[in-house]
Amino acid sequence: MTGVGLLLPEAVLARAGEILEGAPPKRRFFNGTEKRIVAAFAECVVPRTDTPGAADVGAPGWIEILVDDCYDYDDQMDFREGLMEMDQAARDRFGKGFSRLTYGQQVQLLTDLERSDIARAKADPHAPPSFIRSFKDLVKLVYVSTERGANEAFSYVAIPGRYDGAAPVQPTTKVEAPVW
Amino acid sequence: MYFNNINEPNTYDAIVVGSGISGGWAAKELCEKGMKTLVLERGRDFQHVTDYKTAYLAPWEFPHLKRSTRQMRREQSVQMRTGYTVSEAHGYLFVKDTEHPYIEHKRFDWMRGYQKGGRSITWGKQSYRLSPMDFEANAKEGIGTPWPVSYDDIAPWYSYAERFAGISGSKEGLPQLPDGDFQPPMALNAVELEAKKAIETKWKGRKLIIGRAAHLTEPTEEQINLGRGQCQYRNLCMRGCPFGAYFSSQAATLPAAARTGNMTLRPHSIVHSIILDDDKGRAKGVRVIDENTGQAIEFFARVIFLCASALPSTAILMRSTSKRNPNGMDESGALGHYLMDHHLGVGANGVFEGHLDKTTFGRRPNGIYIPRYRNLHEPGTGGYLRGFGYQGGASRQGWSRNIEGFGVEFKKQFTSFGAWEMGMGGFGECLPYYENKVELSKTRTDRWGLPLLEFDAEFKDNEKKMRIDMMNDAAEMLEAAGMKDISTHNSEPVIGLGIHEMGTARMGTSSKNSVLNKWNQVWGTPNVFCTDGAFMTSAGCQNPSLTYMAFTARAANYAVEELKKGNL
Ligand SMILES: Cc1cc2nc3c(=O)[nH]c(=O)nc-3n(C[C@H](O)[C@H](O)[C@H](O)COP(=O)(O)OP(=O)(O)OC[C@H]3O[C@@H](n4cnc5c(N)ncnc54)[C@H](O)[C@@H]3O)c2cc1C
Ligand code: SF4
Numbered sequence: 001m002t003g004v005g006l007l008l009p010e011a012v013l014a015r016a017g018e019i020l021e022g023a024p025p026k027r028r029f030f031n032g033t034e035k036r037i038v039a040a041f042a043e044c045v046v047p048r049t050d051t052p053g054a055a056d057v058g059a060p061g062w063i064e065i066l067v068d069d070c071y072d073y074d075d076q077m078d079f080r081e082g083l084m085e086m087d088q089a090a091r092d093r094f095g096k097g098f099s100r101l102t103y104g105q106q107v108q109l110l111t112d113l114e115r116s117d118i119a120r121a122k123a124d125p126h127a128p129p130s131f132i133r134s135f136k137d138l139v140k141l142v143y144v145s146t147e148r149g150a151n152e153a154f155s156y157v158a159i160p161g162r163y164d165g166a167a168p169v170q171p172t173t174k175v176e177a178p179v180w
Numbered sequence: 181m182y183f184n185n186i187n188e189p190n191t192y193d194a195i196v197v198g199s200g201i202s203g204g205w206a207a208k209e210l211c212e213k214g215m216k217t218l219v220l221e222r223g224r225d226f227q228h229v230t231d232y233k234t235a236y237l238a239p240w241e242f243p244h245l246k247r248s249t250r251q252m253r254r255e256q257s258v259q260m261r262t263g264y265t266v267s268e269a270h271g272y273l274f275v276k277d278t279e280h281p282y283i284e285h286k287r288f289d290w291m292r293g294y295q296k297g298g299r300s301i302t303w304g305k306q307s308y309r310l311s312p313m314d315f316e317a318n319a320k321e322g323i324g325t326p327w328p329v330s331y332d333d334i335a336p337w338y339s340y341a342e343r344f345a346g347i348s349g350s351k352e353g354l355p356q357l358p359d360g361d362f363q364p365p366m367a368l369n370a371v372e373l374e375a376k377k378a379i380e381t382k383w384k385g386r387k388l389i390i391g392r393a394a395h396l397t398e399p400t401e402e403q404i405n406l407g408r409g410q411c412q413y414r415n416l417c418m419r420g421c422p423f424g425a426y427f428s429s430q431a432a433t434l435p436a437a438a439r440t441g442n443m444t445l446r447p448h449s450i451v452h453s454i455i456l457d458d459d460k461g462r463a464k465g466v467r468v469i470d471e472n473t474g475q476a477i478e479f480f481a482r483v484i485f486l487c488a489s490a491l492p493s494t495a496i497l498m499r500s501t502s503k504r505n506p507n508g509m510d511e512s513g514a515l516g517h518y519l520m521d522h523h524l525g526v527g528a529n530g531v532f533e534g535h536l537d538k539t540t541f542g543r544r545p546n547g548i549y550i551p552r553y554r555n556l557h558e559p560g561t562g563g564y565l566r567g568f569g570y571q572g573g574a575s576r577q578g579w580s581r582n583i584e585g586f587g588v589e590f591k592k593q594f595t596s597f598g599a600w601e602m603g604m605g606g607f608g609e610c611l612p613y614y615e616n617k618v619e620l621s622k623t624r625t626d627r628w629g630l631p632l633l634e635f636d637a638e639f640k641d642n643e644k645k646m647r648i649d650m651m652n653d654a655a656e657m658l659e660a661a662g663m664k665d666i667s668t669h670n671s672e673p674v675i676g677l678g679i680h681e682m683g684t685a686r687m688g689t690s691s692k693n694s695v696l697n698k699w700n701q702v703w704g705t706p707n708v709f710c711t712d713g714a715f716m717t718s719a720g721c722q723n724p725s726l727t728y729m730a731f732t733a734r735a736a737n738y739a740v741e742e743l744k745k746g747n748l
Contacts, residue, residue: 044586046591047587047588049588051595065244066244069249069251070244070248071250107586111585114585114586118584140580144239145240145246150240153591154578158414159412160412160413160414161413162413162541163366163367163541165367165368165370165372165373166535166538167538167540168538169537169538173597177239177579179415179543180543
């Protein structure tokens with residue numbers, strides 16, 4: 001284990017815009033505030049531990065690219081709105097924007113927001129997934145699709161060469177990263 | 181062998197239209213029998229291995245981590261309806277709908293791949309024989325028209341196709357799903373074996389088996405000589421297999437045809453119609469539009485094989501008019517009707533609580549199969565005719581499962597194994613209905629001036645009734661297998677989405693009830709054969725491509741024999 005506790009928002013910010021090797025060029029889809037929220041939120045989902053965190057694998061940059069090029073226009077608007085609502089929730093509760101909260105406050109806020117989303121979803125099973133849920137799904141997808149995420153926190157086997165339908169799970173056995 | 185004077189320009193012994201699963205087989209058989217064969221393919225050239233440009237890319241090597249972009253989805257608005265084909269890794273192997281529009285009076289999901297090899301590159305490789313029961317059902321039940329071919333007629337050709345293509349599978353001795361000439365089966369995993377035991381114990385007559393799939397598990401000498409190797413369990417097949425381990429035109433039939441020296445393959449060649457000689461009651465050749473230049477060209481041959489896949493071949497027959505055939509090549513009124521597909525999107529999922537000390541290694545490009553067990557003896561029990569099979573599988577849940585929470589705790593779970601889960605989805609038979617049809621538009625054409633296809637088809641009561649069983653049986657079997665948290669689904673079935681479109685130029689016993697005779701010859705024009713899904717008289721519930729292979733090989737061998745006898 002690791003220095004998650006030490007990971008101040010500033011540290012996250014510093015790495016948020018970092019372009020990792022092999023990562024695609026910077027985009028200007030998000031404004032500065034949005035970029036900072038995305039980076040901080042992504043790190044709350046997958047923090048750095050003994051394996052890379054969201055910022056280490058360049059997740060914020062990838063998220064910007066995917067939202068910019070892959071999302072439908074409506075979904076882009078929802079995404080931006082979701083970020084702003086989270087920022088507002090942070091202000092209402094802590095008097096500061098989301099990216100300026102401490103890591104502990106961010107996690108606490110997200111945990112509470114997610115809980116109320118889940119309660120709402122139980123009441124209305126047909127409701128569309130909440131912003132927090134879809135953001136988490138996006139971070140997960142991006143993380144497992146990056147070279148470091150796939151190889152360090154998961155296992156990536158390009159050519160297995162065989163199939164074993166009852167392979168033992170040892171404490172060191174890693175979950176497979178998706179190739180498909 | 182030259183039946184024609186090949187010194188005539190554009191003249192061959194045989195013409196094959198399309199180079200997908202059916203066309204590749206026609207080309208191989210005709211070339212191996214010594215016929216100088218021209219293969220006309222509307223799409224671009226697409227070389228085995230060297231053109232599989234995404235085959236080895238890791239997710240992070242794609243500009244959007246493999247996701248489809250907004251632009252791709254705009255250009256492929258129909259192709260993306262599957263939900264899994266239009267991605268950065270293999271979306272380019274499906275057509276741009278903006279270039280290949282059609283008209284949907286009712287929704288019809290038409291999935292096409294226009295390149296050399298057609299959809300043989302992207303297909304799922306599930307390969308099953310139809311059974312005697314399937315060939316007899318129409319006649320017994322008075323549905324559609326009887327098949328003019330019996331299981332015994334086609335069985336040797338199934339074997340022939342299986343041996344060359346390489347189908348892995350287990351022998352089970354089931355009358356409803358005849359065994360074939362298989363390579364060793366792939367393995368079931370720990371939880372699938374549990375389910376197999378439980379289901380087969382509880383229900384006599386139900387079987388859970390490994391899928392029969394066109395992947396080499398033990399390549400033959402013939403396959404090795406063609407440069408094909410054993411499956412490496414990557415499950416990235418849809419990008420093209422650099423090992424030639426699954427059956428595709430590129431890996432198998434086209435190289436076999438090419439090595440005879442008898443094949444000429446012309447890409448960018450859209451076959452418009454067949455040139456008919458009314459006096460002789462024969463076809464002379466085909467009219468082609470060059471995809472790039474728009475130029476019209478004619479090619480001539482003694483025998484023509486239509487293998488453009490069911491709907492394009494049907495359209496070619498419709499566009500082939502003459503004085504004798506003002507409405508295209510059909511006297512029966514069946515052409516374009518009886519459009520069928522398999523209905524899917526119904527089944528169940530569950531979670532298995534045991535075997536937490538095990539997972540799978542390798543990515544098996546195959547799953548389980550539960551052969552049909554409904555209505556085997558008494559037609560119509562349960563309020564519907566025919567039946568369904570299931571495909572599915574079990575796997576250990578991983579990164580994508582839903583996990584609450586954030587931070588270190590979340591990440592710990594995110595990167596560790598969940599439980600095993602298992603799902604099964606039904607593939608149901610669809611009956612042939614006259615009203616389910618495709619026509620040529622009278623008003624709208626594509627950029628090459630060809631009339632657009634207009635679809636008016638839907639699944640009906642028989643299919644919808646069957647789906648109730650398909651959903652509930654799946655849940656019951658998972659429950660019997662000890663699964664928890666079982667959820668069922670039964671979405672509104674969409675025709676076309678099974679990607680097994682077929683039946684629009686069916687075979688039959690006379691020119692009054694069908695477009696093709698029992699040798700896949702067009703009634704009245706015996707030197708034209710159609711051997712893609714258009715010929716299917718009924719659908720079965722099995723994935724159909726192996727049946728196209730067998731019928732194509734049989735028809736091609738018949739054509740050459742008849743030519744030699746001077747009958748064609
Ligand atoms: C994602 C996916 C999964 C599938 N899974 C399975 C499965 O597991 N099992 C199974 O049995 N089937 C499966 N199928 C269906 C299978 O791909 C088809 O049944 C099979 O490819 C049909 O073979 P074909 O030769 O008739 O048509 P195709 O393979 O489509 O080939 C037709 C060829 O004709 C060409 N053509 C079309 N029109 C013209 C024209 N006018 N002139 C010249 N050339 C023309 C096309 O460009 C194409 O190359 C799947 C399909 C897809 C897309
Ligand atoms: S899983 Fe097998 S058939 Fe598919 S791409 Fe890999 S080696 Fe080829």
